[in-house]
Amino acid sequence: MTGQIVIAPMLVALSTAILALLARFDGRVEKAVSLVGAGGYAVAVAALFDAVVLAPGGPTTLTYGVSDWQAPFGIVLVADALSAFMLALAAPVVVAAAVYSVVSVDERGQRLSYHPLFHFMVLGVSGAFLTGDVFNLFVWFEVMLMSSYVLVLFYSGREHTRAALGYVVLNLLASALMLVAIGGLYATTGTLNMADMARRLADPAAYGVAVAPTLGLGALLLSVFAVKAGTVPFHFWVPSAYRAAPAPVTAVLAGVVKKVGVYAVIRLFFTVFGGAAYASTSTFAYVGPVLMLLAGASIILGGVGAAGREDVDGLLAFSSIGQVGFIVLPLGAAMTVPAATTTLAGAETMLAVLGVTAALVYSLTHALAKPLLFLASGTIRSALGTTDFAQLGGLARRTPLLAGGFLLGSLALVGVPPILGFFGKLLVFRTVAEGIAAGMPAGALAAATMLVGAILTIAYVTRGWNQVFWGEPTERVQQLIPVRWGRSRFAGDGDAGSSSIAPDGGPSTVTDRALVVQVAVVVALALGLVGLGVGAEVVVDAATDAAHAATGTDAYVEAVAPVDPGAEYSPSHAAGAANASDGSHSLDASAAVDGGER
Amino acid sequence: MTAQVVLAATLGLLFALGTFLVLRRDVVRVVWGVSIISQAANVYLITMGGLSGGAPIGSFGEGAPPTDPLVQALVLTAIVIGFGTTALALVLTYRVYEEHGTIDTHALAEADPDRASADGGTANRAVTATHDGPLDTETTDDRMTHGGDER
Numbered sequence: 001m002t003g004q005i006v007i008a009p010m011l012v013a014l015s016t017a018i019l020a021l022l023a024r025f026d027g028r029v030e031k032a033v034s035l036v037g038a039g040g041y042a043v044a045v046a047a048l049f050d051a052v053v054l055a056p057g058g059p060t061t062l063t064y065g066v067s068d069w070q071a072p073f074g075i076v077l078v079a080d081a082l083s084a085f086m087l088a089l090a091a092p093v094v095v096a097a098a099v100y101s102v103v104s105v106d107e108r109g110q111r112l113s114y115h116p117l118f119h120f121m122v123l124g125v126s127g128a129f130l131t132g133d134v135f136n137l138f139v140w141f142e143v144m145l146m147s148s149y150v151l152v153l154f155y156s157g158r159e160h161t162r163a164a165l166g167y168v169v170l171n172l173l174a175s176a177l178m179l180v181a182i183g184g185l186y187a188t189t190g191t192l193n194m195a196d197m198a199r200r201l202a203d204p205a206a207y208g209v210a211v212a213p214t215l216g217l218g219a220l221l222l223s224v225f226a227v228k229a230g231t232v233p234f235h236f237w238v239p240s241a242y243r244a245a246p247a248p249v250t251a252v253l254a255g256v257v258k259k260v261g262v263y264a265v266i267r268l269f270f271t272v273f274g275g276a277a278y279a280s281t282s283t284f285a286y287v288g289p290v291l292m293l294l295a296g297a298s299i300i301l302g303g304v305g306a307a308g309r310e311d312v313d314g315l316l317a318f319s320s321i322g323q324v325g326f327i328v329l330p331l332g333a334a335m336t337v338p339a340a341t342t343t344l345a346g347a348e349t350m351l352a353v354l355g356v357t358a359a360l361v362y363s364l365t366h367a368l369a370k371p372l373l374f375l376a377s378g379t380i381r382s383a384l385g386t387t388d389f390a391q392l393g394g395l396a397r398r399t400p401l402l403a404g405g406f407l408l409g410s411l412a413l414v415g416v417p418p419i420l421g422f423f424g425k426l427l428v429f430r431t432v433a434e435g436i437a438a439g440m441p442a443g444a445l446a447a448a449t450m451l452v453g454a455i456l457t458i459a460y461v462t463r464g465w466n467q468v469f470w471g472e473p474t475e476r477v478q479q480l481i482p483v484r485w486g487r488s489r490f491a492g493d494g495d496a497g498s499s500s501i502a503p504d505g506g507p508s509t510v511t512d513r514a515l516v517v518q519v520a521v522v523v524a525l526a527l528g529l530v531g532l533g534v535g536a537e538v539v540v541d542a543a544t545d546a547a548h549a550a551t552g553t554d555a556y557v558e559a560v561a562p563v564d565p566g567a568e569y570s571p572s573h574a575a576g577a578a579n580a581s582d583g584s585h586s587l588d589a590s591a592a593v594d595g596g597e598r
Numbered sequence: 599m600t601a602q603v604v605l606a607a608t609l610g611l612l613f614a615l616g617t618f619l620v621l622r623r624d625v626v627r628v629v630w631g632v633s634i635i636s637q638a639a640n641v642y643l644i645t646m647g648g649l650s651g652g653a654p655i656g657s658f659g660e661g662a663p664p665t666d667p668l669v670q671a672l673v674l675t676a677i678v679i680g681f682g683t684t685a686l687a688l689v690l691t692y693r694v695y696e697e698h699g700t701i702d703t704h705a706l707a708e709a710d711p712d713r714a715s716a717d718g719g720t721a722n723r724a725v726t727a728t729h730d731g732p733l734d735t736e737t738t739d740d741r742m743t744h745g746g747d748e749r
Binding site for chain 2: 146149172179186
């Protein structure tokens, strides 16, 4: 089997983290390991994407059974078009953040294991995208969170400890709740394997599964994923944690880690719970309105919050609460009328597919634009020591390239063609419009919320741009960036560099070369946004494939092909069958659970 | 059956106690509460696997079928993870105390820049400023000396 490619991204991230840990004796070696590892991660993801999405004969699904245990007995890792899309979304952010980290994290930060932690976080993200097992998803969440706790706490100052405390306590509670939900799901369905669970929920009578409890357990899972995605009412950790973390970590947190929550919602509720029927309606009928409510509240609160901030980091953090609302809204809208037909990429399809496609394209936009903006903000902070609007102004004349990158990122959030953001917003609006045409409840309210959110986006983006880049340079800017970057600074005389200061007010360690690299990363991400916008057809096609994979429960079950113990042990006499079984069969999950409860 | 009733009651009690502690103002109690809730989740997992069978190790195929071993493996994983996170939370609590001179959640919340500006709170800022004034110098010194060899 060609399944080994499935674990390639995880193996690369894991070995990079371990090697970086071993290479701590020399800062330069550690940086090199981190860079090569990030590059290798991108290559592994590209190879996996090629094998899954671009396979001859259309997108396919690859599986890898850990230790060669067959599903549902062992943990399986599943790479379908959805997982591949999410990994492809993560890879550029990881590379950009790794390059930025190498030049922005100082010697002391390196001694505190910055690079190993960064790659462990990437490992957790990749594992969460690839696993096909619910408990394993919990474990990868923990791997990701453990690293992110330390990275949020990284500077360990006043604000950082306070922010990390809220972040850690909230996520520990969420983890406990997730464990409860997983335990409950195991007890009711008798399996932890996602494909097996989907199969049992779709045909509960044949497996003796009581479906009613899974609705409540699903709601518990939804709230856990909402914490990860940072939607209202679980958004309050976002601004302080994003302010506290180093800029490249914030870029990964906002760009990728948030999308893990979105991915988990799509995977669990569209693929696994999608087939379940409660009292003659599907899960969608219950979850859809809740998601729409969460999304609408996030859009409004994030937009209003961002418009009222007085610093760049705060603005961006609140903006990402609002943007996640835009990602979740089409999911909720599609859930309320999933079966309505529409056309996408020239083929007739369900509205559910369109909704997931919209969410994925918007996720990709946000995953590139928000890291770009956070990295640009980090560069401003490293050059000027602050991101407060009161201290900034007129940067467009001094740092034209940085300003250009920031502008493109901002326009991507607004949704101006030909940047990718336009297509994301178009698909989101189209999902809601077609939902209204198909009789979606509270459709007018959803549309109005989106419009208000879009206007608020324009308002806060404009305000941020005006405050930071336009107008007359303030005293601080005059003093620290006396001439335009690129004129004399990078021409060779290093004198101008000595005047910049570090975030804590002391003399800066940031060198001219570091600034060149930082600006280059920002510009590269901006060009990526424009490039993907021009080639949006490719992106939408890939997202459509991913959406078909997400909603195609049957194909997912077939690809994972869990062994069916139900045929031999029908639940009505499971206890008796378990009695008669030999040693190997008593490991069978469903029989053991049923036997145990009687 | 009685074992399950006892466990269910215990679980209810543990979750209630944990929730009560999480809602306290003292950060140490909050960490205790989180820890108790995670342990309650572990007990819950064990209960979900059923308790009627024998130990799932050793004699397969003789007598009664063993209890489901899977949940016990899951709980082992969860305990290890919980151990690590609790240790981190406690160290973090200590660092918060070093930086802020308090572990009262209300006092900490007042230092939140978002909270302060949302309340229009120049008053809030003034209060925290007076609280923090004398602490500032020693906390920054602490960071210098402790930061390097912490890990």
